[in-house]
Amino acid sequence: xxxxxxxxxxxxxxxxxxxxxxxxxxxRPLLEHALGAVAALDPRVVALGHEAEAxxxxxxxxxxxxxxxxxxxxxxxxxxRCGLAALGDVDAAVVVLGDQPRITxxxxxxxxxxxxxxxxxxxxxxxxxxxxxxxxGRALLARAGELRGDIGFRDLLGGVDVLEVEVGGLADxxxxxxxxxxxxx
Numbered sequence: 001x002x003x004x005x006x007x008x009x010x011x012x013x014x015x016x017x018x019x020x021x022x023x024x025x026x027x028r029p030l031l032e033h034a035l036g037a038v039a040a041l042d043p044r045v046v047a048l049g050h051e052a053e054a055x056x057x058x059x060x061x062x063x064x065x066x067x068x069x070x071x072x073x074x075x076x077x078x079x080x081r082c083g084l085a086a087l088g089d090v091d092a093a094v095v096v097l098g099d100q101p102r103i104t105x106x107x108x109x110x111x112x113x114x115x116x117x118x119x120x121x122x123x124x125x126x127x128x129x130x131x132x133x134x135x136x137g138r139a140l141l142a143r144a145g146e147l148r149g150d151i152g153f154r155d156l157l158g159g160v161d162v163l164e165v166e167v168g169g170l171a172d173x174x175x176x177x178x179x180x181x182x183x184x185x
Contacts, residue, residue: 003112003135004090005038007031007064009098010049010072010079015177019051022058023182025101030176031055033101035062037108037133037171041094047083049073077147084136084144091115093141096133099176101185103133107171111135114163122163124173130164131173 009031013020021031031046038044044064048055049072056066069082080095087093092115094108107124111133114122122135134157143156176182 001091001115002089003041003115004087004093005041005044005064005108005112006080006083006087006093006095007034007038007044007046007098008076008079008083008095009034009055010047010052010069010082011076011099012050012073013099013177016182017179019054020176020182021051021055021098023176023179025182025185029055029059030101030182031059031098032062034096034098034103035059035064037103037105038094038096039063040105040109041112043087043090045083045086046098047072047079047086049079075148080147081144084141090141092119092135092137094133094135097175100132100173101176102172102174104171107167108133110167110170111165114165119163120160121157122165123157124167124171125164126166126168126171126173128164128166129173130162 046064052068067086071078120137
């Protein structure tokens, strides 16, 4: 089973007050942490938009293929469609958010291991609370063209039996929306 990885990192980060993908955390740009989490998947893509050139110049993509999503301003759905198309022919895809630096390879691997013909979707769970990463099986990948707005796969997952994969001991789902949140890490 071929499971690809997609890191979403196209947003402007307006609440952050700058290009958060480049914000330093532990001596590296924030985005590098999420890219490291998907390093075991192949293929892997990082979907960029806002400040793509600056990100490409400053971030070690760790083997991920960058794709600049022309319509990133249209919301997360446009970035998902663009990134998933760039993955090509995969049986499933694990989607990671670029602003979640404490997602680990172990958590990504646990969610990716759920992939199979009988699993339409799986997602990480943290003490029973659903979060990222999310695994999308082939049937959902085929429906990516239906995505609209800034909600990602939420509408498509509503009618699907989603397997919950507990990863609370493997990762921290904190996402960074503001500089204050980054400073607390």
